[in-house]
Every structure is written in structure tokens, then in C-alpha cells.
Amino acid sequence: MPPHVPSARPLALLAAAVLVLPAPAGAAQPKSCRPTLGEYRALKPGFSYAEASARLGCGGRRETALKVGTLRRSTYSWMGRGSYGANLNLTFVNDRLIDTSQLGLR
Numbered sequence: 001m002p003p004h005v006p007s008a009r010p011l012a013l014l015a016a017a018v019l020v021l022p023a024p025a026g027a028a029q030p031k032s033c034r035p036t037l038g039e040y041r042a043l044k045p046g047f048s049y050a051e052a053s054a055r056l057g058c059g060g061r062r063e064t065a066l067k068v069g070t071l072r073r074s075t076y077s078w079m080g081r082g083s084y085g086a087n088l089n090l091t092f093v094n095d096r097l098i099d100t101s102q103l104g105l106r
Helices: 008-019 037-041 049-056
Strands: 061-068 071-079 082-093 096-105
Touching: 037 049, 037 096, 049 071, 049 082
Parallel strands: none
Antiparallel strands: 061 071, 071 082, 082 096
């Protein structure tokens, strides 16, 4: 009986899953940092993560990180000031802001 040779597909899926794991929970922002709608609106495409964090008053929580070749894509979230559950999310590619979204900020 020939030995069992595992398929490469499960290994590829595992490798892809490892690349998009969220950051550890210890990377959360301080409870006193709650960006407002005005701070959110001050963000401009092309800002670096450091520039965006400075405008918002603190660093965000890294939700995803992906690296493929020279491309680095990451998303960060902040709990915001406003209605219950107010938050904002920023997406960076190679440390440049490319997309923003918010919910319930005031």
C-alpha cells in the first residue's frame, strides 16, 4: 500500500489564515481615547498611520494585517465618541491611508 501524501491545498489555506490573524488584544487603545466626528473628518487620504493616530489622539487597535510581497495592508479600529457603539475604521496600504469608515460619531 503506497504512503499517504497530503494535498497542498490545506497547507495553502493554513498559510493564508496565518497572514490575516488579528493583533493581540493587548494592543487596544486607552479607555480615555474616543475620537470625535471632527477628528475623523480631519483625516486625509495618504496619511501615515502615525499621522492618523496623532490626529485622533491615540493609536488604534490593529484588526487585520496582510503582507504579500512588498504590499502591506492593515486595518485599525477606534471606539469613538457619539452614539452607543460609535467607532471608526481605517485601512492602510504600505502605511498610507486609503479608506475610512465610521458609525455613530458625533
